[in-house]
Amino acid sequence: MRRFPEGFLWGCATASYQIEGSPLADGASPSIWHRFSHTPGNVQGGDTGDVACDHYRRWRDDVALMRELGLKAYRFSIAWPRVLPDGTGRVNEAGVAFYDRLVDALLEAGIVPFATLYHWDLPGALQDRGGWANRDVVGWFTEYAGLMFERLGDRVQHWITLNEPWCVAHLGHVAGVHAPGMRDLWAGLRVAHHLLLAHGEAVAAFRASRAGRGRIGITLNLAPQHAATSSQTDRAATDRADAYHNRLFLDPLFKGRYPAVLVQHFGEAWPEVTDEDLAIIRRPIDFLGINYYSRSVVADAPGEGLLGIRHVDTAGARTAMGWEIYPQGLYELLVRLHREYGPLPLYITENGAAFDDRLDASGQVDDAERVDYLHRHFLAARRAIDDGVRLEGYFVWSMLDNFEWALGYSKRFGIVYVDYPSQRRIVKRSGRWYRQVIEANGVPE
Numbered sequence: 001m002r003r004f005p006e007g008f009l010w011g012c013a014t015a016s017y018q019i020e021g022s023p024l025a026d027g028a029s030p031s032i033w034h035r036f037s038h039t040p041g042n043v044q045g046g047d048t049g050d051v052a053c054d055h056y057r058r059w060r061d062d063v064a065l066m067r068e069l070g071l072k073a074y075r076f077s078i079a080w081p082r083v084l085p086d087g088t089g090r091v092n093e094a095g096v097a098f099y100d101r102l103v104d105a106l107l108e109a110g111i112v113p114f115a116t117l118y119h120w121d122l123p124g125a126l127q128d129r130g131g132w133a134n135r136d137v138v139g140w141f142t143e144y145a146g147l148m149f150e151r152l153g154d155r156v157q158h159w160i161t162l163n164e165p166w167c168v169a170h171l172g173h174v175a176g177v178h179a180p181g182m183r184d185l186w187a188g189l190r191v192a193h194h195l196l197l198a199h200g201e202a203v204a205a206f207r208a209s210r211a212g213r214g215r216i217g218i219t220l221n222l223a224p225q226h227a228a229t230s231s232q233t234d235r236a237a238t239d240r241a242d243a244y245h246n247r248l249f250l251d252p253l254f255k256g257r258y259p260a261v262l263v264q265h266f267g268e269a270w271p272e273v274t275d276e277d278l279a280i281i282r283r284p285i286d287f288l289g290i291n292y293y294s295r296s297v298v299a300d301a302p303g304e305g306l307l308g309i310r311h312v313d314t315a316g317a318r319t320a321m322g323w324e325i326y327p328q329g330l331y332e333l334l335v336r337l338h339r340e341y342g343p344l345p346l347y348i349t350e351n352g353a354a355f356d357d358r359l360d361a362s363g364q365v366d367d368a369e370r371v372d373y374l375h376r377h378f379l380a381a382r383r384a385i386d387d388g389v390r391l392e393g394y395f396v397w398s399m400l401d402n403f404e405w406a407l408g409y410s411k412r413f414g415i416v417y418v419d420y421p422s423q424r425r426i427v428k429r430s431g432r433w434y435r436q437v438i439e440a441n442g443v444p445e
């Protein structure tokens, strides 16, 4: 048995738009994902978050389910449009009350709440004013963050400012496959910069707030980039991929500068960045959240796409998302972060897998593949701890099957199956296995 350190926080992660449903209930306003999913052609099958897992109404039973699973912690996100329907100014007390009740129920169940302030559901009213591409968003986000620190900061001790700024900037503003569906590199690079500025100003607001005794961090989606061959061109291509996918956020946050290779590569499209901006961005944080799913293998492809690279397929087994199952990449990433950007406390704020889960004749889900995926990744994380990495918790994505963005409900990541028509929750084999892992605080070799 490979035991984890005493007090290791085993949990699950979710996000507001993906599980809550009731997007316009009790005074909430439309988010950019409500608009995006209701725009035909954007989401597979025309799916929307209108119902999702109906968590907005079933939250009490879901907390009971978390307790049944033995979770030590639960990472959720707050829907900005519920608490500030106009994005700024008027507070919607019914929206704040939902999170108030949720936090109280988690504490009552002995579960540590981790609150993510932004997991992609920007108020549509702010998108109408330019959204993340408008530098005024820094003030809007700081106001929202300050309100949440004030209202929940006496009970929530762990705060994540942003979930995956790379996805917000690239998928939402360059590739256009996520809300708000923009395809504009110039805007996307400014969105990345504004996200980091907003993060830095929220950190300062946190330190000055009643919540300031707690911990604040940011969650990045990070993936090792491996060169397809040892050729100089493939290595240079891999360096560009690593800079865009990983260092674009790591370097300003922890080194106070953007990767030179990107500034050079993007030329006049690169935003103006001042020393004052960089000082805001690099304000010290208490932990780094890492969302790890897989790695990329990269080859030089002159003139192709944004970076002149292409991703090379590998022979390894894949999840239902087509992502290679590569647990050693988690070990490699954790050790790199510790050595190059640390040593600071780390949490794996998301790791998990989608597989084609089906109910069997007995109405159960025997997701052996997910058990194996998680087992191998837990062992990789444990190896990193042996090498000195200050890993303090692990959140499996996800507790429930849920709305998988542009793929709608076609992908199931949960350790609990959701039968959407009935909204029944059915604990999968992986959920029962995870309960044992938490109880033992360890996994078999």
Ligand SMILES: OC[C@@H]1[C@@H](O)[C@H](O)[C@@H](O)c2nc(CNc3ccccc3)cn21
Residues within 6 Å of the ligand: 015, 018, 163, 164, 167, 221, 291, 293, 350, 397, 403, 404, 405, 413
């Ligand atoms: O795709 C699974 C989850 C998703 O449901 C979460 O909301 C999000 O935080 C999340 N991030 C990743 C990894 N990053 C990523 C990269 C390319 C496309 C989509 C996500 C996976 N996931």
